[in-house]
Amino acid sequence: MSIIRTSLFAVMERFPHCKADIRQLFRENDSFQTLCEDYGKCAEVLRHWNQSTSKEAVVRRKEYSALLRDLEAEILENLTKKREATRHT
Secondary structure (H helix, E strand, C coil): CCHHHHHHHHHHHHCHHHHHHHHHHHHHCHHHHHHHHHHHHHHHHHHHHHHCCCCCHHHHHHHHHHHHHHHHHHHHHHHHHHHHHHHCC
C-alpha cells in the first residue's frame, strides 16, 4: 500500500465521521492531500517514539504529539471550510 493511501486511511480513522468529505477533499485538493500525507508520516514517527526507550524519546514524543495536534486542527479547518462552502452553494 502506498504512503498516500496509508495516510488517507490514517486521517479517516482519526475522523471517522468525516470519511466522505475527507475522500472528496483528498481527490480534489492537492494541499489537503499533502496535509494528509504529513499527518500519516507524523503519526508513524510518533508511534516509533512511543515505543522507543532512548533518552531523547520523551522530548520527541512531545514534539510529534504537538505536531500531530496541529495537523489535526488544520485537517478539521479544511473540513469545516468544505462544509461551509457546500452549504452556501
